[in-house]
Amino acid sequence: MNLAAAANENLAQYSNWLVYSSMAVYTLAFFAHIAEWVLGGRSKVGRTAAALSGGQGEKAAAPAVTVRQKDGGTAVLDRPKVVTRSAAGTRDVPDGPGAAGHDAQGDVYGRIAISLTVLAFVLEAAGVVARALSVQRAPWGNMYEFSITFTTVAVGTYLGFLFAKKKVRWVGLPLVTTVLLDLGLATTVLYTDSDQLAPALDSYWLWIHVSTAIFCGAVFYLGAVGTLGYLLKDFYEAKVARGEKTSALRSSIMERLPAASTLDKFAYRVNAAVFPLWTFTIIAGAIWAGDAWGRYWGWDPKEVWSFITWVAYACYLHARATAGWKGRKAAALALIAFGCWLFNYYGVNIFVTGKHSYAGV
Amino acid sequence: MPDRPVPPPAEDPEEKREGTLVTNSPDPAKADTAVADDRELSEAGSQLSTTPLEAPEEGQSVPGSFGGVRKPGLGGALAWTWRECAGWARWFWRQLTSMRVALILLFLLSFGAIPGSLIPQTGIDEMKVEEFREAHETLSPIYDKLGLFNVYSSVWFSAIYILLFVSLIGCIVPRTWQFVGQLRGRPPRAPRRLDRLPAYATWRTEADPEEVRQAALGLLKKRRFRADRAGDAVSAEKGFLREAGNLIFHVSLIIILVAFGIGQLYKYEGGKLIVQGDGFSNTLTQFDDFKPGSLFDTEDLPPFSFTLDKFSGTYEPSGPQRGTPRTFEADVTYTESPDAAPKKRTIEVNRPLEIDGSKVYLISHGYAPVVTVRDGRGEVAFKGPVPLLPIDSNFTSTGAIKVLDGYRDKDGEKTQLGFNAFFVPTFAGEGKGEMFSQFPALDFPVLALSAYHGSLGVDSGLPQNVYQLDTSKMTEFKDENGELLKQRMLPGETMELPDGMGSVTFEKEIEEWASFQVSHQPGSGLALTGAVAAIAGLAGSLFIQRRRVWVRAVRGDDGVTVVEMAGLGRSESAKLPEELAELAGDLHDRAPTAAEPDAVPSEGAEK
Numbered sequence: 001m002n003l004a005a006a007a008n009e010n011l012a013q014y015s016n017w018l019v020y021s022s023m024a025v026y027t028l029a030f031f032a033h034i035a036e037w038v039l040g041g042r043s044k045v046g047r048t049a050a051a052l053s054g055g056q057g058e059k060a061a062a063p064a065v066t067v068r069q070k071d072g073g074t075a076v077l078d079r080p081k082v083v084t085r086s087a088a089g090t091r092d093v094p095d096g097p098g099a100a101g102h103d104a105q106g107d108v109y110g111r112i113a114i115s116l117t118v119l120a121f122v123l124e125a126a127g128v129v130a131r132a133l134s135v136q137r138a139p140w141g142n143m144y145e146f147s148i149t150f151t152t153v154a155v156g157t158y159l160g161f162l163f164a165k166k167k168v169r170w171v172g173l174p175l176v177t178t179v180l181l182d183l184g185l186a187t188t189v190l191y192t193d194s195d196q197l198a199p200a201l202d203s204y205w206l207w208i209h210v211s212t213a214i215f216c217g218a219v220f221y222l223g224a225v226g227t228l229g230y231l232l233k234d235f236y237e238a239k240v241a242r243g244e245k246t247s248a249l250r251s252s253i254m255e256r257l258p259a260a261s262t263l264d265k266f267a268y269r270v271n272a273a274v275f276p277l278w279t280f281t282i283i284a285g286a287i288w289a290g291d292a293w294g295r296y297w298g299w300d301p302k303e304v305w306s307f308i309t310w311v312a313y314a315c316y317l318h319a320r321a322t323a324g325w326k327g328r329k330a331a332a333l334a335l336i337a338f339g340c341w342l343f344n345y346y347g348v349n350i351f352v353t354g355k356h357s358y359a360g361v
Numbered sequence: 362m363p364d365r366p367v368p369p370p371a372e373d374p375e376e377k378r379e380g381t382l383v384t385n386s387p388d389p390a391k392a393d394t395a396v397a398d399d400r401e402l403s404e405a406g407s408q409l410s411t412t413p414l415e416a417p418e419e420g421q422s423v424p425g426s427f428g429g430v431r432k433p434g435l436g437g438a439l440a441w442t443w444r445e446c447a448g449w450a451r452w453f454w455r456q457l458t459s460m461r462v463a464l465i466l467l468f469l470l471s472f473g474a475i476p477g478s479l480i481p482q483t484g485i486d487e488m489k490v491e492e493f494r495e496a497h498e499t500l501s502p503i504y505d506k507l508g509l510f511n512v513y514s515s516v517w518f519s520a521i522y523i524l525l526f527v528s529l530i531g532c533i534v535p536r537t538w539q540f541v542g543q544l545r546g547r548p549p550r551a552p553r554r555l556d557r558l559p560a561y562a563t564w565r566t567e568a569d570p571e572e573v574r575q576a577a578l579g580l581l582k583k584r585r586f587r588a589d590r591a592g593d594a595v596s597a598e599k600g601f602l603r604e605a606g607n608l609i610f611h612v613s614l615i616i617i618l619v620a621f622g623i624g625q626l627y628k629y630e631g632g633k634l635i636v637q638g639d640g641f642s643n644t645l646t647q648f649d650d651f652k653p654g655s656l657f658d659t660e661d662l663p664p665f666s667f668t669l670d671k672f673s674g675t676y677e678p679s680g681p682q683r684g685t686p687r688t689f690e691a692d693v694t695y696t697e698s699p700d701a702a703p704k705k706r707t708i709e710v711n712r713p714l715e716i717d718g719s720k721v722y723l724i725s726h727g728y729a730p731v732v733t734v735r736d737g738r739g740e741v742a743f744k745g746p747v748p749l750l751p752i753d754s755n756f757t758s759t760g761a762i763k764v765l766d767g768y769r770d771k772d773g774e775k776t777q778l779g780f781n782a783f784f785v786p787t788f789a790g791e792g793k794g795e796m797f798s799q800f801p802a803l804d805f806p807v808l809a810l811s812a813y814h815g816s817l818g819v820d821s822g823l824p825q826n827v828y829q830l831d832t833s834k835m836t837e838f839k840d841e842n843g844e845l846l847k848q849r850m851l852p853g854e855t856m857e858l859p860d861g862m863g864s865v866t867f868e869k870e871i872e873e874w875a876s877f878q879v880s881h882q883p884g885s886g887l888a889l890t891g892a893v894a895a896i897a898g899l900a901g902s903l904f905i906q907r908r909r910v911w912v913r914a915v916r917g918d919d920g921v922t923v924v925e926m927a928g929l930g931r932s933e934s935a936k937l938p939e940e941l942a943e944l945a946g947d948l949h950d951r952a953p954t955a956a957e958p959d960a961v962p963s964e965g966a967e968k
């Protein structure tokens with residue numbers, strides 16, 4: 001074996017170690033998140049109920065302009081404040097305080113969890129890069145590589161949102177859990193040794209098409225988490241609004257989530273923002289297929305399911321624009337659409353044979 | 362297009378039942394003004410997009426008769442029938458072009474695409490369909506009836522997308538007119554109660570109301586709002602590109618479909634298997650299979666030709682991915698037209714050869730062992746490479762050797778010979794019990810043949826598969842034990858046929874073959890244009906907010922001017938209040954807050 005090959009072998013080994021370490025750190029982050037949720041349990045429950053039973057006018061009645069007196073009577077004038085109100089027909093529920101509730105110790109654990117997530121993210125990203133260096137190509141040749149890149153991007157996007165001061169800390173626990181599941185699958189069932197690429201994949205379209213596909217998947221995943229959160233919270237809010245009792249555990253969890261309308265908006269924005277990119281991904285794939293297989297569109301199972309996913313998301317966006325279909329019905333469509341994406345990823349790669357058979361499993 | 366007010370925001374009946382509806386005026390005395398306010402508010406939000414309205418669940422949503430009273434006599438009956446037909450047609454058209462039906466059709470489209478990915482399709486892999494038919498004898502006829510072996514060209518799938526596109530056109534045309542109307546029109550007047558809009562700001566200022574309005578107009582125009590003064594307020598609107606983007610997107614979908622259609626009609630696509638050293642010229646008779654679009658004229662085939670000089674494939678030699686292909690290269694010499702100079706090129710999987718609008722793709726490859734068949738008189742009846750088809754990824758290959766004519770037995774009688782061939786490029790080894798290949802490269806090639814004589818049945822007029830032997834009219838050659846004559850051979854070895862009937866030699870050289878697809882896909886440029894426009898339109902449609910801003914300035918009873926600003930978007934967005942805050946900040950710089958003796962909440966804010 002020549003020197004370069006040995007170096008590559010070493011890099012591949014490092015990559016594996018990095019991925020394993022990131023899994024260990026994700027596991028710690030998982031426990032820290034659990035601690036955050038458990039300790040934060042004593043938050044002020046009942047905000048939803050309070051909000052729904054009347055306090056409506058208050059928000060809008062806040063003084064729009066206050067004039068403060070300062071230093072011997074000269075008036076320092078504030079700029080006008082903008083008062084917002086939600087459209088009639090939506091519930092006016094404030095966002096929950098997040099997983100930690102208002103508990104200081106819970107908050108500390110939450111911060112620890114996020115620091116650990118950052119560390120795990122760095123390790124995992126380094127693992128992906130090492131893998132890419134070891135094979136000297138884009139690290140997207142088989143399902144193991146897709147999976148590690150996929151979770152890296154999902155976590156990176158989430159951290160990006162946090163960094164931009166978006167209130168998505170509640171996503172932490174579900175995200176880290178699924179990341180662990182996905183990495184577990186990747187390192188066992190889907191594991192493929194570092195290797196060169198099959199000739200059909202050897203094209204610069206690989207960089208374009210596959211990177212956007214993975215990115216879209218990761219962001220659609222965050223959208224789906226938002227949608228699920230929305231549905232859970234929406235059922236809860238509806239129940240509270242009907243004046244029914246909910247279990248202490250359920251209300252403890254639900255009260256800490258953002259309001260259903262906030263979750264719905266989050267999911268919509270995320271899905272809508274990547275939809276054009278997903279469209280691009282499919283078109284780039286078609287162009288590549290034109291080069292590699294002599295036809296742009298051949299109804300190969302992978303192509304079919306990308307198309308189905310695309311149409312399903314188009315359905316969701318349409319539903320949002322149609323009065324009677326907003327809310328839960330649209331959310332159900334969003335979940336179906338993400339289900340299609342998942343099937344396209346796992347199902348088609350593993351169970352259906354087509355031209356896209358490079359899963360390496 | 363008549364102006365139709367947008368109904369008040371969606372009220373799910375379920376939500377009503379849950380009692381979560383937010384009522385802004387619990388006091389019944391105020392109810393009347395509240396209704397008026399509501400109407401005004403909905404007018405403020407009218408035409409903020411061209412999305413068709415969902416028909417309220419009343420009127421003719423359950424269709425009855427449209428014909429009305431039927432006058433006696435033939436004329437009456439005709440008139441009534443006409444009215445009835447027209448009514449129904451209009452009803453049907455409205456349904457078809459409604460958002461709800463578009464949604465249902467979209468859903469059906471994605472749902473209908475599923476079976477094609479799970480059931481083998483004739484358009485993709487005929488062999489698999491045959492296998493499926495053999496394995497599922499009861500299911501297959503049902504599938505046939507439902508077109509499930511051909512989903513994407515089946516009647517029902519076509520019906521879905523044709524209806525969808527009719528709906529799309531029926532939707533785009535009126536929306537385009539409406540949009541043009543909106544571009545020419547002015548933003549709606551400010552509603553009386555600005556404080557009920559989603560974003561609102563107010564302050565009191567010493568500045569003159571007229572000055573404030575003028576300043577607001579200038580400010581809004583500078584920020585590229587379409588602004589207009591009406592009465593005591595300024596109305597402004599921005600983000601028309603959203604609508605334009607949306608329309609462009611939907612039009613692009615039609616363009617893509619049209620491009621696809623053109624491609625289907627004028628395309629051609631043909632396959633050709635070429636053994637190393639052989640050539641091909643682009644005429645109908647040379648193709649192994651040829652699929653033209655229904656309007657393609659074979660006269661239009663560009664007159665190029667090429668020769669396969671060499672095919673080479675390399676494979677991963679070790680490791681868990683042992684045998685995975687690494688490189689495939691076909692070196693060809695081609696001429697663009699009969700009298701052009703020959704040129705050389707390498708065709709690879711991702712790098713087709715493009716000549717005159719047609720592309721030559723490298724599709725697959727395999728082995729063609731060279732065999733020599735001698736007849737009963739010792740003369741060569743056949744010599745040449747026999748392309749065999751791989752049946753697994755290690756290139757275990759099967760096929761048939763057919764000696765059609767030129768063969769005479771030892772008595773000089775003419776007959777035909779046939780051999781079933783089984784070839785492995787890398788043999789597992791004697792006694793390993795495995796006749797399947799272990800590796801795709803030619804490491805230990807072995808050819809196994811079984812021999813027949815008689816009629817190959819090629820004269821029956823039916824098209825025949827060159828890779829399969831039809832033994833129904835043939836007789837087996839027997840070995841000493843009276844069994845079918847079979848032999849496994851290494852390169853250079855010869856199988857003797859019994860009774861001096863001749864011999865077959867597996868020659869030392871083994872050729873490779875490559876198969877190519879020659880295709881011409883018109884309309885792909887148009888499709889690409891459509892696709893790019895679709896993405897651009899989509900981005901505009903999803904990322905641009907269409908929103909309205911109103912600024913009202915009136916002098917209050919105490920002589921101080923009250924400024925009110927409000928914003929309304931189609932979807933609630935965090936950006937709207939931010940933008941309003943910036944606008945308010947700018948306007949506030951020109952019309953600062955009036956000092957007040959006691960800090961009291963300003964007017965306009967609801968109590």
Ligand code: HEM
Binds near residue numbers: 412413
């Ligand atoms: C060929 C199938 C169709 C596809 C793939 C499709 C896709 C989409 C997508 C992805 C959007 C989201 C963009 C946005 O929200 O602005 C959208 C919006 C829209 N579509 Fe379609 N569409 C199709 C057919 C139709 C039809 C038949 C209609 C009319 C009945 C229609 C009417 C609309 C309208 C009004 C919007 C804008 C919604 C808004 O303003 O938010 N579409 N469409």
